[in-house]
Amino acid sequence: MIMWLMAVRLALRSLNRNKLRAALTVLGILIGVAAVVAMTALGDGAKANIERQLGALGTNLLMVFPGSNTSGGARTEAGSRPTLSEEDAEAIGRELYSVQAVAPVLSAAAQVVVGSRNTATRIQGTTVSYFRVRNWSVARGSAFTDADLRISARVCILGETVRRNLFDRGEALGATIRVGRMPCTVVGILATKGQGSFGNDYDDTIVMPISTVRARLRGLSTREVNQVLVSVRDAALMKRAEEQITSLLRQRHRISAQDENDFSVGNMQDIMATLETTRATLSALLLSVAAIALLVGGIGVMNIMLVSVTERTREIGIRLAIGARSGDILAQFLVEAVALSLLGGLAGLGLGWGAGTLLGKTMEWTVTFSPSAAVVALGTSSGIGVIFGYFPARRAAKLDPIQALRHE
Amino acid sequence: MSADEIVLEMRGIEKAYLTGEVVFRALKGVDLTVRRGEFLAVGGPSGSGKSTLMNLIGCLDRPTAGQYRLAGHDVSGLDADARAFVRNQLIGFIFQGFNLLARTSALENVELPLIYRGMGSSERRRRAVDALRHVGLGTKLDNTPAQLSGGQQQRVAIARALVTEPKLLLADEPTGNLDSTTTEEVLALLQSLHRDQGMTIIMVTHEPDVAQCASRIVVVRDGLIASDRRVETPRQAGVDPVSANPLLGGASS
């Protein structure tokens, strides 16, 4: 016990005497650990994000888009010809038992103005069931009603971001805002939902009756929609519902057997899987950077420890002569190597933290730092210290006292 | 004569070194018995095997052949860790080059052998301070070797050797790096240890007047003990080193 305590004191003293050398030596480990920490943070962040989104959107959500091309659930705006309509949405809700609720969505981009403040945002025109399908509640005020839908009422519900941009601390409920050229009364404020996986802000939106968007904002004569959101009764019915929706729409659109769909059905799991793949690629990249940096760092530690053993051969000789056992010498140099790489690990932890946060900010990714990242960082670096410090330490421990004492 | 009075006993000790293909016999069968309280000076020409003998006596090395009993135990065949233990428990070393740890205070240097005994820090410190006071360095506890004169450094080394209360004090040319004044200082210290505490000391030296301070002189020649004689009246070292040295202006005092 005393031996180890002394070894720690000796190691700290020795590092203190060679500050610059120690700093340069641990650079590799620093970078490696930083990469590991950033990777875990991003990975944990992405995972938390995905889980949150699945919760936020409802795991049983299916999305139907017009146009045939989808890749991994991401919509390509190929369909110039409107192929999905409110009638389709109604049919899905009416005819399929596996479906619990359906919400058509017609969106528009618009400039929104109140007094001197204005903001650009996305308007979602939909029906009352939208809130249920998206598992999204109105925090204050109330949702619009079926009556509002029938008369294309000029009412809207603000996302939290829009509310903040337009009203800040002022009262939004009951106020009249201008959406494009249309005046509109704020009847509700949506609950906060936060960030989406692409860095999109769910709260940067305005929801209003679909009829209002169609007639007053887009001026459309058809009942086309951009999206139909479908909430499936049970997670086990997802595949089934997807098939049923496909065959129903093919039938309604009169698509012959050899032709492709003019719509696509995506589910959240698919989209999340794509995200997960991206995340895994990034993780693998970071991990290989980390592995290389740690290897280089470890070799650096080994090299400097070998130098240190050579420099201090005489000291080792003195210690051996007055009764140090080879185990004492081994402990001394091993602890020094571990202390050295732990130093790098701690610095790397800080750097990884900073880099992860910065990356999260600039790329709009969610970054989560868990205590496990610290454990991983310090565990990895002390492991490196033991592995790469062992060889030099053993060399020191095996020195012959007489030869060592004679060393200049 | 009772057995416990014999500190070390060597019978037919040989040491051969292998350099490349050539075997060199540095010691060719040394018999040596040293009793408690003896002050032995080992002389002889350069390369005769004095240091080799001292390394064997100090258990820094193992003999190629022969038997070696130290304080009643056979130590001829011990492995490295066992020899480290013996060195720590029974032997104090003083070297020609002092061999103190650089950038480390006198106190910490003296504590070092006790650390490897696993002694607690307060006891260790107390003993180290005592040892340094004993060699007259009670005011230099925190000085590093670089902040001490050669004679003072050698006295720190002596304190380090004494702090473990060894059975045997070994000194390989302890005055080899010192001028005549400090040589006398160090010799006086060794003589007082011998006289007042009955310490057993073995000291290698080239200089006849240094050897004359011991109670017995052994001469090694060509790997063998060539002569072994008692000194009837050892010279008292450092009686008045100042007046003995004209460079220090002894006449004016």
Ligand SMILES: Nc1ncnc2c1ncn2[C@@H]1O[C@H](COP(=O)(O)OP(=O)(O)OP(=O)(O)O)[C@@H](O)[C@H]1O
């Ligand atoms: N490790 C070794 N390998 C080979 N030969 C050695 C080794 N150590 C000592 N020798 C040889 O053994 C002989 C005795 O050496 P030793 O150091 O004991 O001499 P010494 O009497 O102490 O001489 P000096 O008075 O110069 O210190 C020398 O010829 C030396 O070259």
Ligand SMILES: [Mg+2]
């Ligand atoms: Mg010698």
